[in-house]
Amino acid sequence: MEDLRLPSVGDNVKGGMGEGGMSLKKYKRVKEEKICLVCGDNALGYNFNAITCESCKAFFRRNALKQEHPKCLFQNNCSIDIRTRRFCPHCRLKKCFDIGMKKEMILDENERKVRMQKVAMNRQKRGKAPIIKEEPQDVDMFMPDTQSMPGMMMDHTEDRFSIVAPDMSYGSSDVSLVPDVDKVMLPKDRSMYRTLTHDEQIMLTELTTSFNETLGGYSFDPKYNSETNYKCLDDLVNNSEVVVRRLIKFVKRLEDFRSLSQENQVSCLKSCVLNALLLRSSLFYDVENDGWKTPTGLISTSTLKKATGYHELHDAHTAYCTSLKKLTRENNSILAILQIIVLFNPEGQSIENRQKIADIQDKYILLLKHFLESDISFMFSQVFFSHLLQKVSELRSLGDDHAKILLQVNASQIEPLMLEVLNLH
């Protein structure tokens, strides 16, 4: 009886189960038995710790958390009933508090977000189409093409700057907890989205374009586009040479990369190569068919397993790609930013000015966050953001595992560039 915290479900519910019932609809029965303690209107039950009607409930939800309450035009003691309740918000709110309504029970921004995510996830799990009243704008938030419309006067982006760490078990991130964000379940409310600054948009387009023109495309050596060509690990490594060239092309286009000293450039590149390749590979993984897309057809993972013998490694790799794909949602901008975050890794081998690298990396981490906020709303961005960063750190161990294996290649059969870049000679 005295639990003040939780909404005491079932408290005085059973008062009139018996008599009123008959064969009338239930809600009708209940409706007639409870009375709003604020205004006397019919009540359905408890709202924010007091029995109130729907309107007082909504009123309280709208007003209780406001910092500035409207003032009473009279003596702060207006009587509130079903007729007068809307005349004086001040006294109505005061009465709400007086009869015991608790503003603590109004979900805060974060709780609301969690709740909505739960709903969203259930919807997609049940395969149920979300209730759509109408499908309005379908603006592509992501190519900054035009001068964005003039009517966007939303300055008060109430950004929470909430720090990243949601509940997450370490190890490998559990992507099953991430909802499949699709267009229909995204909030319609414009204020739920960040508007990227002009500079951010420029940065994003440039980097996405660069990515698409380099790493984003197929780059299979014709020699290696058929299953029969994969006989051993060397073949796999050599096949990657084309990709490495593209990677180099990609990073050279980056202003931030060019700003580094020659030595730092080499260090960054060398320490990220493997990770970058693994990251990029997710683009070409076909989850359904468990294979790798090439211009000439699918190469199944089992072929590669046979070629290398490293079954667990391939399993880890494909699992990684599967979850990464879910997080990037086929969005190359995200992959491109991740690629850069991986590139500017302050932990890398023989980096001379780590802080500078870290600063650059920060810039792109922030860009990633902002992009997500603009693309899938503040509501979903945090889950995705944290999981994506988790993916970046998982890359480290995945890359290390691959590196160990690489030590076993037959150096004489490997292309010079690959030897160089992988430090294999």
Added chain:
DNA sequence: CTAGCCTTGAGT
């Protein structure tokens, strides 16, 4: 803004 109606996850 209001207030009614609706959808929901959790709890029984």
Added chain:
DNA sequence: ACTCAAGGCTAG
């Protein structure tokens, strides 16, 4: 399967 009590949506 039902009830409760949150939030969402939206005519008016």
